Amino acid sequence: MSGNTQMSGFLTQEELTRLLPTGHPVAYGTGTILVREGDKSDFVLYLRQGHIKAVVGEPKSIAYIFSPGSIVGELAAMTEQPRTADLIALNDVEAHVIPGAAWMEFLMSEPRANLAMLKHLAGRIVAKDLPEVESATTSEHKIAKGLVRLIDAGMGQETGDGIRITGVTQRDLGSLSGLSRETAAVVLRRMREAGTVATARGSLLIRDPEAIERLIQRDDRRHLTHDAGRYQYAPGRRARHRLGPPPR
Numbered sequence: 001m002s003g004n005t006q007m008s009g010f011l012t013q014e015e016l017t018r019l020l021p022t023g024h025p026v027a028y029g030t031g032t033i034l035v036r037e038g039d040k041s042d043f044v045l046y047l048r049q050g051h052i053k054a055v056v057g058e059p060k061s062i063a064y065i066f067s068p069g070s071i072v073g074e075l076a077a078m079t080e081q082p083r084t085a086d087l088i089a090l091n092d093v094e095a096h097v098i099p100g101a102a103w104m105e106f107l108m109s110e111p112r113a114n115l116a117m118l119k120h121l122a123g124r125i126v127a128k129d130l131p132e133v134e135s136a137t138t139s140e141h142k143i144a145k146g147l148v149r150l151i152d153a154g155m156g157q158e159t160g161d162g163i164r165i166t167g168v169t170q171r172d173l174g175s176l177s178g179l180s181r182e183t184a185a186v187v188l189r190r191m192r193e194a195g196t197v198a199t200a201r202g203s204l205l206i207r208d209p210e211a212i213e214r215l216i217q218r219d220d221r222r223h224l225t226h227d228a229g230r231y232q233y234a235p236g237r238r239a240r241h242r243l244g245p246p247p248r
Contacts, residue, residue, distance in 0.1 A: 009046075009069030009070055009071060010071070010113070010116040010117060010119070010120045011071070011113055011116070012112075012113075015106075015110055015112075015113050016046070018106070018110070019046070019098065019102075019103075019106050020046065020096050020098075022098055022099065022102035022103075022105075022106065023043075023046075023096050023097045023098035023099065023102065024096070024097055025048075025094070025095070025096055025097075026045075026094075026095050026096070026097050027092070027093065027094050027095075028050075028089045028092070028093040028095070029089065029092055029093075030089055030090070030091050030092055030167060031088065031089060032088070032089045032093070033086060033087070033088050034052065034087040034088065034089065035073065035083050035086065035087045036083065036086050037055075037056065037082075037083055037084060037085050037086050038082045038083060039076075039082060039083040040082050040083075041076065041083065041100075042076045042077045042080065042099075042100030042101075043073065043077070043097050043098060043099055043100055044071060044072065044073050044074050044077050044097075044098040044099075044100065044103040045071070045072040045073055045087075045095045045096065045097060045098070046070075046071060046072075046095060046096040046098060047066055047067070047068055047069065047070045047071075047072055047093065047094075047095050048068060048094045048095055048096065049068055049092070049093065049094040049095075050068070050089060050090070050091050050092050050093035050094060050095075051065055051066060051067055051068075051089075051090040051091055051093070051153060051154070051155060051167070052065070052066040052070075052072055052087055052088065052089055052090060052093060053065050053066075053087075053088050053090050053172070054066070054072075054085040054086070054087055055085055055086040055087075055088055055175075056084065056085045056086070060086070060171075060175070061175030062172055062175045062176045063085055064085075064124065065090070065149070065150070065153045065155075065176070067153045067154050068154065071117070071120075072087060072095070073087060074103065074117065074121075075121075076100065077100035077101075077103045077104055078104070090155070090167045090168065090172075091155075091166070091167045138215075139179055139183055139186075139187045140187055140190070140191075140215050141215050141216065142177040142178055142179055143173065143174075143177050143179070143184060143187045143188065143191070143215075144212045144213075144215035144216045145177060145216055146173050146174075146176045146177030147165070147173070147204075147206060147212060148212070148216060149176060150165050150168060150173075150176070151163065151165070155167065155168065156206075159205070161198075161205060161207060162205050162206045162207045162208070162209065163205070163206040163209060164203060164204070164205050164206075165203065165204045165205075165206070166202060166203040166204075167202060167203075168202075168204065169181075169202075170184050170185050170188060170199075171184070173188075173204075188204075194208075194211070195207055195208060196208045196211045196212065
């Protein structure tokens with residue numbers, strides 16, 4: 001996991017086999033608000049396909065992006081408190097709804113899953129603090145990291161022209177990067193003029209992945225690695241491959 005995205009779930013296939021029959025499958029279209037901040041629901045989602053963003057505050061900003069394999073909304077079931085964020089489908093989503101009581105019963109009966117969830121939640125707390133930790137870096141550096149976090153979440157598709165990211169607005173990218181929408185727009189305009197990216201309504205194309213990599217490596221000890229076709233941060237390690245297509 002890197003930044004504020006979750007690349008994969010923390011449950012084993014055997015655990016999922018025991019958990020999923022306690023709920024039922026659902027599907028949501030792009031932009032659907034699954035829950036609102038302050039709701040008193042306590043169900044949990046197992047995300048099979050698509051991406052969900054957790055959005056908080058006024059103005060709204062992205063706190064987290066959930067990828068396939070994620071457990072979403074577990075805090076409400078554990079704390080019995082209102083929801084702490086809006087949950088919104090970034091693209092078409094397929095998931096499994098698990099009642100809060102069933103989720104808690106599952107955790108009580110599955111010690112390994114319980115510990116794995118605690119470790120996962122601790123990682124999310126650290127990820128939530130990353131924008132403040134990086135506040136001294138440049139805006140371009142932050143936008144570059146925000147782009148790679150979206151790729152880490154599985155939202156980047158390789159094309160003949162580069163890496164295309166769809167379903168994310170400039171406001172989304174700005175909040176994910178710890179910047180305002182206006183600042184993100186200025187940075188993206190400079191990147192367009194430099195030929196690094198191209199933007200269209202609802203999509204962004206990274207034309208020059210090497211330029212994004214150079215921005216990320218500026219004043220940063222964390223470098224990119226390629227692992228099983230996915231690009232991730234690896235603290236303290238050198239990059240094995242660039243932010244381009246993996247070697248064939």
